[in-house]
Amino acid sequence: MSNKYSQLSFEEREEISRLRAGGKSLRQIATTLGRPASTVSRELKRNSGSQIGYKAGYAESLAKGRRWQGSRMERNQMLQATVLELLKHGLSPEQVAGRLRLENNGCNIISYESIYSFIYKQIRRTKNYDWRQYLPQGRSKRKNKYSSRRNSSRAENAIKRWVSIDERTSLANNRVQLGHWEADLLHPRKTGAVILVIQERVSRFVYIAKVPTKHAELVVESIKQKLKDLPTELRLSVTQDNGSEFSRHYELNELGIKTYFCKLHAPWQKGGVENMNGRIRRFIPRGTDPNTISDDFINAMENVLNNTPRKCLGFKTPYEIFYKQMLHFKLESTSPLARG
Secondary structure, eight states: OOOOOOOOOHHHHHHHHHHHHTTOOHHHHHHHHTOOHHHHHHHHHHSOBTTTBOOHHHHHHHHHHHHOOSOHHHHOHHHHHHHHHHHHTTOOHHHHHHHHHHHTTTOOOOOHHHHHHHHHHHHHHHOOGGGGGGSSSOOSSOOOTTOOOOOOOOOOOOOTTOOBGGGSOHHHHTTOSTTEEEEEEEOSSSSSOEEEEEEETTTOOEEEEEESSOOHHHHHHHHHHHHTTSOGGGOOEEEEOSOGGGTTGGGGGGGTOEEEEOOTTOGGGGHHHHHHHHHHTTTSOTTOOGGGOOHHHHHHHHHHHHTSOBGGGTTBOHHHHHHHHHHHHHHHHHSHHHHO
């Protein structure tokens, strides 16, 4: 009849540590404990530290850690606090995982799937739906990523000097050259002030402005104010949809900015700014009273979005990409050679 195996106790680990420090062999330690020599050998191999050697307390914590069946975020309170703090600041689980990997020299700290699993587990376990606030879409359960989405767009209006997106350069289409922008309006409510969103295609850097109405002259003036002070190399074109609010687009041509329009029923052709609209909805949900949205709030939201790491940028931030290039152009324009 075989003997029943039991885990080593903390007292036994203290005895192993004491005997090992006293120079006893594996067999002598095993005899003292009444354990097989293989048990002692395995214990020393698995639970010794490269710097501190074998210590009872350290060995006990390693052994308990391997027996723990919870997630890494449940085991590591410091990691949990770090992840939740980043989620509070508007990062998605994928952005959190990528940023932590970037800050740790490419070492994978935690996967975004583990973060999602942890949040959903807390919702199921506690029945506290406040946990949803940590997630980008605020859902209480995971959505099937293959579910279809309904797309809608308004009928194309007759727009003066309309230019098709087909005429946009390949450098802009392939996100190779900075300076090509996408513009859209976000409506907090069906009536009242609107939110102008202008995003650069390569860096995903965004400008946001509150516009009293969606009248074309106000919209184009807001775009001018946001782009006019940029180096000419960073304001090459703007792509928009076929709404009447963009009918005065040709006024941007005075600044050397070319203007293009998506095809009818093809909002995905300016998918970058559409994606940004979804991010902004986390700050300005549908039904928000536009009168409650201050310029200070707009500026703070813009700052958060431009300093949020993005997967498409290798988890760098739009600010890091855009302003590095902007500084390059400014330095180039003020160099002695350029002035000469």
